[in-house]
Amino acid sequence: MKTQYSPKTVSVSDQTLYLQRGNGIPSASNTAALLLVAVSLTACGGKGPEVEHQQAEQQAEQQAEQQAEQRHQEASQRQAEMRDAAKVEMARVAAPMQMSSNGAVMGINIAPMPRDYAAIPLAQNKFEQQVQNGIMVAGEIPVSTFSIDVDTGSYATLRRMLREGRLPEKGTVRVEEMLNYFAYDYPLPAKNSAPFSVTTELAPSPYNDDMMLLRIGLKGYDLPKSQLGASNLVFLLDVSGSMASADKLPLLQTALKLLTAQLSAQDKVSIVVYAGAAGVVLDGASGNDTQTLTYALEQLSAGGSTNGGQGITQAYQLAKKHFIPNGINRVILATDGDFNVGVTDFDDLIALIEKEKDHGIGLTTLGFGLGNYNDQLMEQLADKGNGNYAYIDTLNEARKVLVDELSSTLFTIAKDVKIQVEFNPALISEYRLIGYENRALAREDFNNDKVDAGEIGAGHTVTALYELRYVEAGNRMNDKLRYGVDAQTGQEKYSREEIAFLKLRYKLPEQTQSQLLSYPIRLDQSVKQLEQASDDFRFAAAVAGLGQLLNGSHYLHQFDYAQLSQLARSALGDDPFGYRHEFVQLMETAAAIEQSNQLPIKKTFDGSDKSFAPQDKRYGEPMRDKRNPRNERLQ
Numbered sequence: 001m002k003t004q005y006s007p008k009t010v011s012v013s014d015q016t017l018y019l020q021r022g023n024g025i026p027s028a029s030n031t032a033a034l035l036l037v038a039v040s041l042t043a044c045g046g047k048g049p050e051v052e053h054q055q056a057e058q059q060a061e062q063q064a065e066q067q068a069e070q071r072h073q074e075a076s077q078r079q080a081e082m083r084d085a086a087k088v089e090m091a092r093v094a095a096p097m098q099m100s101s102n103g104a105v106m107g108i109n110i111a112p113m114p115r116d117y118a119a120i121p122l123a124q125n126k127f128e129q130q131v132q133n134g135i136m137v138a139g140e141i142p143v144s145t146f147s148i149d150v151d152t153g154s155y156a157t158l159r160r161m162l163r164e165g166r167l168p169e170k171g172t173v174r175v176e177e178m179l180n181y182f183a184y185d186y187p188l189p190a191k192n193s194a195p196f197s198v199t200t201e202l203a204p205s206p207y208n209d210d211m212m213l214l215r216i217g218l219k220g221y222d223l224p225k226s227q228l229g230a231s232n233l234v235f236l237l238d239v240s241g242s243m244a245s246a247d248k249l250p251l252l253q254t255a256l257k258l259l260t261a262q263l264s265a266q267d268k269v270s271i272v273v274y275a276g277a278a279g280v281v282l283d284g285a286s287g288n289d290t291q292t293l294t295y296a297l298e299q300l301s302a303g304g305s306t307n308g309g310q311g312i313t314q315a316y317q318l319a320k321k322h323f324i325p326n327g328i329n330r331v332i333l334a335t336d337g338d339f340n341v342g343v344t345d346f347d348d349l350i351a352l353i354e355k356e357k358d359h360g361i362g363l364t365t366l367g368f369g370l371g372n373y374n375d376q377l378m379e380q381l382a383d384k385g386n387g388n389y390a391y392i393d394t395l396n397e398a399r400k401v402l403v404d405e406l407s408s409t410l411f412t413i414a415k416d417v418k419i420q421v422e423f424n425p426a427l428i429s430e431y432r433l434i435g436y437e438n439r440a441l442a443r444e445d446f447n448n449d450k451v452d453a454g455e456i457g458a459g460h461t462v463t464a465l466y467e468l469r470y471v472e473a474g475n476r477m478n479d480k481l482r483y484g485v486d487a488q489t490g491q492e493k494y495s496r497e498e499i500a501f502l503k504l505r506y507k508l509p510e511q512t513q514s515q516l517l518s519y520p521i522r523l524d525q526s527v528k529q530l531e532q533a534s535d536d537f538r539f540a541a542a543v544a545g546l547g548q549l550l551n552g553s554h555y556l557h558q559f560d561y562a563q564l565s566q567l568a569r570s571a572l573g574d575d576p577f578g579y580r581h582e583f584v585q586l587m588e589t590a591a592a593i594e595q596s597n598q599l600p601i602k603k604t605f606d607g608s609d610k611s612f613a614p615q616d617k618r619y620g621e622p623m624r625d626k627r628n629p630r631n632e633r634l635q
Contacts, residue, residue, distance in 0.1 A: 147453035156391035175435030175547035186219035203533035238335035255398035263287030274311030337374025408457035535573030
């Protein structure tokens with residue numbers, strides 16, 4: 001039972017390419033061949049009607065060619081005028097280019113590096129392993145506290161790995177980011193209330209027969225793009241050599257064209273690029289100046305090492321220069337996360353980002369590519385910058401993040417959002433929080449407004465899952481304590497109707513003091529069968545189930561890929577964009593890869609059924625057969 005609580009851009013280069021290819025105009029070689037035929041016929045004395053007809057056709061073709069050539073020249077002249085106008089506008093809005101360490105001008109064209117960065121070993125990716133949350137005893141630690149999280153990067157990177165036929169390293173999948181990638185049918189908040197609604201749902205767990213699953217859902221109020229207000233956006237773009245492959249800088253350029261197409265005259269756009277040195281490409285261009293924005297993005301190319309620290313400093317300087325009071329002020333960092341030269345001390349970067357966050361300038365991170373990808377850095381920078389982290393692996397994902405969910409990406413409706421759940425030991429013996437490992441907070445942090453927490457954007461949904469065990473179920477994972485309050489005499493102080501008490505704290509974007517929301521979670525909310533739960537509940541359980549299987553969770557005792565498939569397929573519900581159906585395909589791919597990884601490998605000599613010689617445990621070399629000292633082929 002679910003409980004709701006109420007308190008087209010066209011580039012100049014594309015046009016030029018079209019004109020250069022021609023529009024059905026005969027080539028010079030074809031024209032010369034036609035004239036040669038005409039001269040030959042005349043020399044042979046051909047005066048018949050057929051010859052005259054051919055000559056008339058040639059004259060008509062020549063006239064058509066001349067007219068087409070004239071149109072081509074006029075169009076070329078217009079294109080040149082457009083390019084000149086764009087360059088003039090670029091010169092007007094662009095800041096002076098910075099000098100690199102060797103004295104060369106740092107412009108918007110950077111020579112590509114010869115090294116093939118697409119061939120970098122995948123082992124160079126940086127994905128942090130999480131220690132999964134354990135099972136807590138409600139009688140000993142009844143309170144669970146954590147920060148919300150709206151990032152989605154972990155799901156998108158997982159999708160790319162599976163499509164490439166690889167499983168992620170166990171423990172590196174952030175289950176909460178998988179959950180929050182999908183939209184759920186939570187109700188919108190009522191007017192003149194908190195900026196988000198709160199919903200809970202309780203049903204039997206699909207992971208273990210004797211446990212329950214509690215879902216907590218938040219839904220922020222929505223805001224149409226037309227009501228976002230003025231935006232001051234600074235694109236901080238990595239154009240280092242590691243960004244040279246097609247899934248990095250070229251995809252980044254196209255993605256940002258999609259974003260700029262959503263802007264208007266009230267918006268300001270600046271562009272900072274960084275490689276061996278950092279440079280300003282645009283300084284406060286108008287959001288509706290599509291020609292200038294497109295031209296600036298198209299001229300970028302990759303080369304050099306990655307001085308991200310210097311680029312971030314310049315980006316924040318431009319954000320402060322064009323700061324819009326009561327508007328959206330945000331730096332959008334697009335990179336593969338490979339910071340390898342310059343000021344790259346993590347603590348210094350975090351200190352800068354947190355300082356500017358307090359001044360009203362947020363940070364959103366967009367990740368691109370694999371091979372030397374730093375997922376951990378991207379997630380933590382966005383966390384400290386009051387922003388969100390997304391990974392762009394396809395143009396469809398760029399559209400989802402930068403077009404369909406633009407309001408959520410840019411506009412914050414609540415900050416420092418914390419969740420605290422107190423479980424009733426009279427009814428709940430054990431519980432565990434699924435995911436949110438690196439968002440855990442101390443119990444006392446809930447009431448401390450100086451402790452940072454996550455943000456919710458307009459229209460964002462946040463989902464958290466707890467697996468619970470009722471006292472009456474038995475089969476506890478933890479032994480009862482010998483010393484402590486006797487359960488028979490200590491239960492009466494607890495309610496027999498509530499399994500838990502949910503509390504949330506949040507701040508409005510311009511406030512420094514938090515506000516408290518609280519809701520009881522009642523025992524009678526529960527349904528008896530998992531099939532009676534909502535499609536959203538069961539689909540969220542399937543998403544979290546896949547994440548736990550990939551992480552090698554120790555707490556899934558009656559759950560495998562076959563049950564996962566059945567659960568997910570039964571809960572597709574309304575799927576207008578096809579994201580849930582895509583999840584099912586990824587789930588089946590993960591199951592197939594897992595199965596193939598478990599198949600035994602038969603080692604043989606030259607197609608025979610003889611096994612390889614046993615390995616020497618000390619040196620790892622094949623042990624020689626004493627009866628076959630030369631190690632000759634065995635027949």
